[in-house]
Amino acid sequence: MIKINNLSYSLPQKDLYNNISFTLEEDQHCAFIGSSGSGKSTLIDIIMNPEDYMFDGSLEIDPNCKIGYVSQFPKLDKAKETTVFEYLCEDFNKLQNEITSICAEMETSSDMDALLEKYQEALDALDAKFGDDFESDLNKKLNLANLNNLKDSMISELSGGEFKLIQVIKEMLNRPNLMIMDEPDVFLDFENLNSLKNLINSYKGIMLVITHNRYLLNHCFNKIIHLENHVLQEFDGNYIDYNFTLLQTKIELQELSIADDEEIERNERIIKRLRDRAEVSGETAAGRYLKGKMKFLERLEARRIKTPFVEIKQPYIRLTTKNAVEEKTALKVNNYSVGFDEILLENVNFEIKSNDKVAIIGLNGTGKTTLLKDIYKNDNPAIEIDSDIEVAYLSQLQSEILNESNTILEEFLDAGFKTYDDVECYISNYDFEPELLNQKIESLSGGEKNILQLAKISASKANMLLLDEPTSHLDTYSQLALEEAIKKYNGAILMISHDYYSIINCVDYVLLIENKTIRKMNMKKFKKMIYAKYFDKDYLEIEQKKRELEMKIAISLRNTDFERAKALSEELEAVIKLL
Known part of the structure; x- marks a missing residue:
């Protein structure tokens, strides 16, 4: 294809x-x-x-x-006045209406041959695009996605x-x-x-x-x-097998690469000694031996192991505060309610301390983002933020925080950085090369924009972070870097997340939105709920163990401890078999 x-x-x-x-x-x-x-x-x-x-x-x-x-x-399109069913049928109905229109023309037209040809083309297009069981297929897919209850809902809702x-x-x-x-x-x-x-x-x-x-x-x-x-690798098979194969390749190639480096360095030292001797003595034999060694070194460098997949970018994400705040109530929410056409949240009450790390969870459309934005705006009488607390916000709508018509340089100069060098030095930690500083933010990928948001809120040194889906668009390595940064952050975090691993690895407890209210849930109960409602317990626990081993292998490779990496790889292989 x-x-x-x-x-x-x-x-x-x-x-x-x-x-x-x-x-x-x-x-x-x-x-x-x-x-x-x-x-x-x-x-x-x-x-x-x-x-x-x-x-x-x-x-x-x-x-x-x-x-x-x-x-x-x-x-x-919030203004679109159509139901989910009508929206899904739009293209189908257009062809049906075209066929109906052709049939109406046939009743009065004298050019039947042209209309019959047009009619057959429309029928063929309908059959090719939708087959003869469109509505049945539609209902099957809605049922498969557990969305049949939305069939008569408005798209705008x-x-x-x-x-x-x-x-x-x-x-x-x-x-x-x-x-x-x-x-x-x-x-x-x-x-x-x-x-x-x-x-x-x-x-x-x-x-x-x-x-x-x-x-x-x-x-x-x-x-x-x-x-x-800049290189692409193709693998026929599933991701679990691919990821294990990639780790094995990393171990083998890095070991060979280091051996190559050592051999090249050894020959460079020999060549230096031979060159020094040839210059002093002027011996013809020494000169010939030197040329031979130099050709051998060229061959070594030509066949040097190239390891494009060994060094995979991982930004160094840091979330810093200006001042550590002694433990106190950072945020208090009393009898908070919000709704638009209908009530989303009603009489909500909770508190967050200055060093709590908390995840808000709940189904799509239950008011999580609305609550987080109201806390950030801090103009609702039901919301009280301590005077020592400075708040920074990461939005799932990245253009709310980033001016996408700015370059990266302009964005950080606007945020208070003084010089080009200041911005270059700071942003390099987040894996943005100097040549990207003059790139427009609108041209960045979704993941790069989220990393940029994290860099910007960290530069603010706020001591309470409101994070709306911070792992969205991030690759696996960036997600792991963010998890590490959240764990080390010396302040309060309230984040919306649907990422199971980020929640269990980073937060102290969750706030569950259910039936238009919020209740506090410890991590043990959260895991139990996830196991019962959504994902298989064994799968999640084995996958978590697998992820921990992969990180240990990555650290061993960084430290060139190949024996440990190989031992961990065998342990990982045994865990993968359980999946």
């Missing part, structure tokens, strides 16, 4: 790909992974609209290939997560040969994440999905494409 050969493409500020190649064929559900900003979304744009890009190499797409697409940022699933269903109903989705899991609650998994696994065509979600990666794909450091 799709074949890419030796494709190279560069932006003004950086190279994205260097001679990458891969194919997508029948029945392949392919996960497209890689660090934030590596060019995954751009590559999808090239596949969707190749005529808009100047790239080297070739892109072959079967001329009969119909492509369906779900954007990273689908726009929900949907939460962002619900609308994302409806977008997936709408594209699937068009029966494309290739379904492309860019981070379809972002902002989905635990229930809707399971629904997305069911939809992906039920789909019969080819699929290419950008995702960083380990639950989907572990359960939905039979092919992996990994884009990293």
